[in-house]
Amino acid sequence: MATPLEKARMAPDSMKARILKAARRLFGQYGFHGTTTRMIAKDVEIDISTLYYHWGEKGDLYEAVIRDIYEDLKLKLSEVEKVIHGRPLSERMEISIDMMTDYLFDNPEISNLILFRYFTKTRHPTGHDIHVPELISDVARSMNLSEDKSRISTSARMQVLAIMNTIHNFISGEGFFRPMLGLEKKEYVVRVRETLKFILVPAFAGKAALRARSPAG
């Protein structure tokens, strides 16, 4: 028994999937209220009522988009995890940063939509995500931030949030930051990776990791 979302993910050329894809991009750029169902329909070159036929009300489509990006993100993270498994921490971090920035620069709407969710109230009530806490804990485990694998500490979870958001910021902010810095796309990507490593790695590399558990040191 496949959910509507699962169907759309399976047949990528279906109308359902095409609508979802356009919605993903547009919701990512303009946010929930900034995107109209007509904008999405126009992008897919269909009538607005075809959109409603497939996805029902706007809020439902939006929720489907959110689930969709988290599915993709989970897949990518487990792919990353396989690659970094067993390596020393600083190496794990650098590889993760490279792989994730590559992926997110190719799919910037993922970063956009995640940050949107964190920061915006949506006049329409939205179901709270189960995805995020799960994802965060997975990353924390994969980074070895917690000795107890089943109970991830608050500090560890907040550190993961900080790391992931720092990455998302540079992806989502490209349209603003890149012109401001006067960089070409390629140069920007390189600089982002550099900056992320410069900021994020030292905190966890070497002895720093030990200090994590003795706050206010």
Add this chain to the structure above:
Amino acid sequence: MATPLEKARMAPDSMKARILKAARRLFGQYGFHGTTTRMIAKDVEIDISTLYYHWGEKGDLYEAVIRDIYEDLKLKLSEVEKVIHGRPLSERMEISIDMMTDYLFDNPEISNLILFRYFTKTRHPTGHDIHVPELISDVARSMNLSEDKSRISTSARMQVLAIMNTIHNFISGEGFFRPMLGLEKKEYVVRVRETLKFILVPAFAGKAALRARSPAG
């Protein structure tokens, strides 16, 4: 010759100022498209046309809000700069983090609006900020990230962006993160400060600062 915004900042009980204040809060919560002029008017308990009388069209009010928050932010930053002047870098960073988180938790719409600007397209065209590059350079100078005070390097500016965004993230994301982490407000604030210091300080403390200029080390 005072601009409308300056007037509103000077007489904080004036209708103009009351509208601006409400607009600031609501635009911060719901974004540009998520906030209606009627919501703002209702919040101030005035008729919608009174709002238009004072501020003209919605976009103009929004721009005024943006200028307003950057004015406040600049004032705060120069206040911080006075306090940290002359101290060693890691101390400067810790004090800055404490002061800025205090301030931004009291005025979360500042973080919200800044992040909004970075990440969202606004169907209506908006003039690009002059405030941001200036602010970034000021902070970079105050952190001593650049030897040449008049020409701040791209690396330095990106590092400052990363730092400031990481702070904004935790402020703006409180509504999402705090319930997720199961923390009380006070506890959350403490944890945020801890996490920020844990992540941000090591990169710049000690010899790390030197490595900044030899990338891909």
Add this chain to the structure above:
DNA sequence: ATTCTTCTCCATCATTTGATGGAAACGAGC
């Protein structure tokens, strides 16, 4: 050929939303 299902579009609604004109209230100066 017919039926049935699935899909798509046209026409249309009710609401919401940005915006304005004009009348009333208010207050300062005379």
Add this chain to the structure above:
DNA sequence: GCTCGTTTCCATCAAATGATGGAGAAGAAT
């Protein structure tokens, strides 16, 4: 008390927006 500039509200518009009903196309099953 009257005048004049300023401020506020009521009534109203036009456009945008979320959403739906129903008619028709397209294709498969019988």
